[in-house]
Amino acid sequence: MIALADCNNFYASCERVFNPGLKHKPIVVLSNNDGCIIARSNEAKDLGIKMGEPVFKVRNIINNNNVYVFSTNFALYGDMSSRVMSLLSDMSPEIEIYSIDEAFMNFTGVKNTVQLASKMKSIITKSTGIPISIGIAETKTLAKVANYFAKKQTGNGVYEFTDQVQIENALKELPVSKLWGVGSRHLRMLNSYGVNTAYDFVQLNEEWVLEKMTIMGLRMQRELKGNSCFGIDSYPSRKKNIRTSRSFAVKVNSLQPIHESIVAHAAKCAEKLRMENSCAQYVSVILKTNPFSKSQDYYYGYKSINLDTPTNDSIEIVNAAKILLGSIYKEGLIYTKSGVIVGDTVPADQVQLSLFYSEQDREKRKNLYRSVDFINQSMGRDKIQLLGQGIARKWKLKQENLSPCYTTRWADLLRVHC
DNA sequence: TCTGGGGTCCTAGGACCC
DNA sequence: TCTGGGGTCCTAGGACCC
DSSP states (O other), X not given: OEEXXXXXXXXXXXXXXXXXXXXXXXXXXXXXXXXXXXXXXXXXXXXXXXXXXXXXXXXXXHHHTTOEEEOOOHHHHHHHHHHHHHHHHXXXXXXXXXXXXXXXXXXXXXXXXXXXXXXXXXXXHHHXXXXXXXXXXXXXXXXXXXXXXXXXXXXXXXXXXXXHHHHHHHHHHSBGGGSTTOOHHHHHHHHHTTOOBHHHHHHSOHHHHHHHHHHHHHHHHHHHTTOOOSOOOOSOOOOSEEEEEEEEEEEEOSHHHHHHHHHHHHHHHHHHHHXXXXXXXXXXXXXXEOTTXXXXXXXXXXXXXXXXXXXXXXXXXXXXXXXXXXXXXXXXXXXXXXXXXXXXXXXXXXXOOOTTOOHHHHHHHHHHHHHHHHHHHHHOTXXXXXXXXXXXXXXXXXXTTOOOOXXXXXXXXXXXXX
């Protein structure tokens, strides 16, 4: 059996833990740059605020209903997540941390699955204040479905599929849009063939599913029939790509701030690579205009370059990114977002040096970055940075409603008055 | 006026090779 | 005028997830 633990309204719940006055109040959390809604409490969902919706479109609902609005605070959510995950790991022999708020656990051989899940749930709530739901079933996809019903039940929060009739009834009740692996495109396609529930989907001919939805669709269908296609992957594999990108806080129509942002993103990518102990074999740069703009055609500039030798050296990655930027930047456009991607990573200790590479230089740089990373991690990010990242950084984020970093910054610790 | 960021996997088609 | 068959690798783009 597989169990899926999923935190309820995770970001909104994190904000609530340290601010109990928000209990039963509608809360939303915004994306970077305060652009879109990326998390909602149940109360906010009930007001009709949708996932991913731009804030300006729901400004009226927010104002009229006293909805509490938070800028995204990843330092807080990341730290709360690791607390939840470490508690789950203690109680489960095999666990795959699937996302910031979800984990699959192998319940094979567990005698009383529901009892164990309920215990997990109460321990997490007691120790972290984060509410979770747990779904249990034969396969990952069915565990996702079970989790959906665990969340729907009031008060309980644990749901297990034990027999076929129960599964069939659940799938008949589940809109096909809620399935793990059905996005907006597939949904439209399936609806147009009269497939509306998960049960309708399971009835479809396998060849048809393969043709219309590739092997991914077929695996999903088989999982819903109880045939496991996805195992529990408990060892986090090295990331294949690493990306750093941001929207600009203000509109940008000159090269200078874009250049600064690209240097900063490239340096950040290099730092992330060093944290993972990886080296990348290619660098890509993205530069785009507003896709929703009516006054200007959408421009999406994207270019990659292969490196002679895989690297995690900030200066090398920055230099590659600068060259790429030069080749995609066009005068006269108003840009809204830039980014750098590094990819095809290899373990840092297995890098094949190119013929012309000096081992000595590489060692020197390695020592330099070890010191830079140490200082930035212990004394605050960007204490030491490349000059090209800019001092004023006008392109930086907009975060107007940021909550304190309750758990990761001394100055923000919660004060208890006796 | 105002629309996130960071990932994964799969496929079709082009380039290239023998 | 007539122009094969079979393979690999790479990449852009699509679709999905949280």
